[in-house]
Amino acid sequence: MRIIFNGYALLACTAMLGLALTGNTLAADTKKLVEACGDCHGKNGASTEKDIPIIGGYSAEFFKIRLTEYRNKETECPETKIRSGSKKGQKSDMCKITQDMSDADIKQIGKYFSEQKFVRAKQTANAALAKKGKEIHEENCEKCHSEGGTVASDDVGxxxxxxIPYLIEAMKEFDSGKRPIAKKMKLKLEKLNQDEKDALIQYYGSFK
Ligand code: HEC
Ligand code: HEC
Known part of the structure; x- marks a missing residue:
């Protein structure tokens, strides 16, 4: 009896050790994968750079969609400068950043950032335009970007x-056809003029 008991105890011990090791290895891998992101997207994806999107708090599914698009070069990858860290000032882009990522890496990155908080940008929007934008949003965009575009689980960012400067850029990428776009969203955007698009962006930028 005693020997069997000890055997079980040893087994349990190894299992626990194994779990602990796996836990540590995963954490180290994730840390390595997301480390470089912070040099542009800020701490935990809460970008303080106006032309770089805030990514902390997006859904893991949205990461999968976007990072795969960049990796496959199916979307525009504007070149930009690394904003902080040891490579500060060097040029890079999202296609280069994702080119060696495996699907498993993407999954891990998505999980990490989806567990962070989306920290809204500290910026001032044009109130009159934002009011107009809210109406346009409710009529055309709310169906997929629900509650004003606040819901991560819609998987649309x-x-x-x-x-605001990033959203202006994103809108240009859709308009130019360089970024893949849902067919129904394309139809909605096509019937809007530039003033209406500007109003929509001011509306999104007005969330405090
Ligand atoms: C050199 C600076 C830089 C680095 C480093 C960087 N990014 Fe980006 N990232 C950008 C820019 C600029 C954009 C906007 C590109 C565009 O217009 O499509 C972007 C866009 C994104 C988007 C799309 C956001 C959206 O709203 O559609 C995701 C997701 C993303 N980055 C994730 C990451 C992850 C994960 C890492 C680290 C592995 C990373 N980025 C590293 C600059 C960077
Ligand atoms: C049929 C659903 C649908 C509708 C309607 C729709 N969108 Fe989208 N939208 C999406 C999807 C899906 C994405 C993610 C696209 C991708 O893979 O990059 C997206 C992404 C976006 C983005 C980029 C977000 C980011 O972080 O990069 C903006 C901006 C946007 N939509 C604006 C709008 C506006 C403005 C309207 C209304 C005029 C609208 N959308 C209507 C589905 C929709």
Whole structure:
């Protein structure tokens, strides 16, 4: 009896050790994968750079969609400068950043950032335009970007509280056809003029 008991105890011990080791290895891998992101997207994805999107708090599914698009070069990858860290000032882009990522890496990165908080940009929007934008949003965009674009689980990003300069850029990428777009969203955007698009962006930027 005693020997069997000890055997079980040893087994349990090894199992626990194994778990602890796996836990540590995963954490180290994730840390390595997300470390470089912070040099542009800020701490935990809460970008303080106006032209770089806030990514902390997006859904893991949205990460999968976007990072795969960049990796496959199916979307525009504007070149930009690394903003902080040891490579500060060097040029890079999202296609280069994702080119060696495996699907498993993408999954891990998505999980990490989806567990962070979306910290809204500290910026001032044009109140009159934002009011107009709210109406246009409710009529055309709310169906997929629900509650003003605040809901991560819609898997379309979070537009509410995103940086206005980044949103202007994103809209240009859709308009130019360089970024893949849901067919139904394309139809909605096509019937809007530039003033209406500007109003929508001010509305998203007005979330505090
Ligand atoms: C050199 C600076 C830089 C680094 C480093 C960087 N990014 Fe980016 N990232 C950008 C820029 C700029 C954009 C906007 C590009 C565009 O217009 O499509 C972006 C866009 C994104 C988007 C799309 C956001 C959206 O709202 O559609 C995701 C997701 C993303 N980055 C994740 C990451 C992850 C994860 C890492 C680290 C592995 C990372 N980025 C590293 C600059 C960077
Ligand atoms: C049929 C659903 C649908 C509708 C309607 C829709 N969208 Fe989208 N939207 C999406 C999807 C899906 C994405 C993610 C696209 C991708 O893979 O990059 C997206 C992404 C976006 C983004 C980029 C977010 C980011 O972080 O990069 C903006 C901006 C946007 N939509 C604005 C709008 C506006 C403005 C309207 C209304 C005029 C609208 N959308 C209507 C589905 C929709």
């Amino acid at each position: 979070i537009t509410a509280g995103q940086w």
